[in-house]
Amino acid sequence: MSPLVAASILLSITLLVSGLAKAGGREARERTQDAMRSLRLPARSLHPLAAAAVPIAEIAAALALWIPWVPLQIVLSAAILALMLAYLVIIARALTFPEAVTCSCFGTLGSPTVSRTTLLRNILLTVLGVIGLAAAARGDLAAAVTAHTGAWILWVLALVAATVLTALALGGTRAEAAPADERTAGAAAGSVRTHEADGIADATDDDELEYEREEIPFGMLVERVDGEERYVSVRETLSRAAQLMVWVTPGCGPCERTVDQMRGWSERLAPHVQLRAMLRQPFDTFSEEFLERTGEHASVDVEMNIATSLRSAGAPAAMLLGADGLTAGGPVFGGPAVAEFVEQVIAQIEEAELPEDGRETAKTGEPGENEGVAETSGL
Structure with a gap:
């Protein structure tokens, strides 16, 4: 059997692993869409459809490539090569962006950050695509399935074993940590609770727990007003209204999804x-x-001094600061947790239904008729 067949086997294994890693349900599709946003792919309205179709196409191509019919194998090998070339161009383009980009090319597997190593990997995959197309055109793939079945199976087993051993030896490149939404679900749920002493119902249905409010430390940020940039202290911003600060970074898929909802x-x-986008x-x-x-x-967190002092370094992350100078909720981390947190703050505001004469009190943090609501929600 021609050694060129090894290239097609490796590509099949790669596509199968990639497709299965992306086909893990709604969360997997969201990660793929986040990657598409991070990579700045066009036609954003089609991203949900592409996120559902790409894993199916990868799995189908990986399996159908071994149907022993030369014309089909040539067409599929050419399509796989085109896909590898497209991935290579996308990754090379992403390396020109000013910020680091996450791609989730293999779902939850591998490093999510695009780097030169990612580019090298895609170059090798493209070379394998060229070799695979040559093997298909020569009829080597069909012959491997029909005339050399035993040898073909041994090749597959050997390459699968090599792939597994390599993955185990590397041990993965993602940090071993619980998903952001699991790590912060409790914080998000408890961050807008009201004080029992105020006699106001809890904004959540969980067991009654009191959010421990702390004094907001000094911090500086830069904001733009009429095109002019100026330094402002956190406390100055709180004199205008309570602040819901959301830290985001372009190139981070969950951050891009968070930014889309900010307005x-x-x-x-x-x-x-x-x-306030930080x-x-x-x-x-x-x-x-x-x-x-x-x-x-939108503001610049100067050298991340605010995020560091509030223990909210991360992206996306969110924290609610009360106009009375005390923290009022968070920090929470991760796209789903941040979205849930913001919706809970909005729900509490809507439930409170502050009258017109209480709005100024809420904005300034001065005592008034609705002091309980303003204090407990950080407004």
Whole structure:
């Protein structure tokens, strides 16, 4: 049997692993969509469809490649080579972005960050695609299945064993940590609880637990007003309204999904709470399109001093700061947890239904008729 067949076997194993890793249900599809956003792929309206179709196509190609019919094998080998070339171009383009990009090319497996190693991997896969197409055109694949069945099976077993041993030896490259939404679900659920002493019902149905509010430490940020940048202290922002700070980074899929929701959240939170996108880098490192999506209160967390002091370093992450100078919820981490947290803050505001004369009190943090609601929700 021709050694060229080994290339097709390796590609089949790669596509099968990749397809199965992406086909893990709704969360897997969301990760794939996050990767597409991070990689800045066009036609965003088609991302959900692509996220569902790509794993099916990869698995189907990996299996159908071994149907012993030369014309079909040539067509499939050419399609696989085209796919590898497309992945190579996408990864090479991502390396030109100013920020690191996550791709989730193999679902939950492997490193999520695009690097030169990722590029090298895709170059090797493309070379395998070329060899695989040559093997199909020569009829080697069909012959391997029909005339050399025993040898073909041994090749498959040997290469699968090599793949498994390599994966075990590397031990994976993702940090061993619980998913962000699991690690922070409790914080998100408890972050907008009301004080029992105030006589106001808990905003959640969980057992009554009191969120321990702490004094907000000093911190500085940079904001833009009419195109001018200026330094502002956290406490100055709290004199305007309670602040819901959300740390995001472009190139991070969950962050991109969070940014897409910010304008809607901001409108629903106003005027009681200002939603403030917190950025890690100066404004001039971001595109105007990205800054437009983050909303009018986007700010730069200078050297991440605020995130560090509030123990909210991460992206996406969120924390609610009360206008009275005390923390009011969070921190929470991860796209789903941040979205749930924001919705809970909005729900508490809507449930409280502050009257018009109480809104100014909520914005300034001064005692008033609705002091209980303003204090416990950080408004």
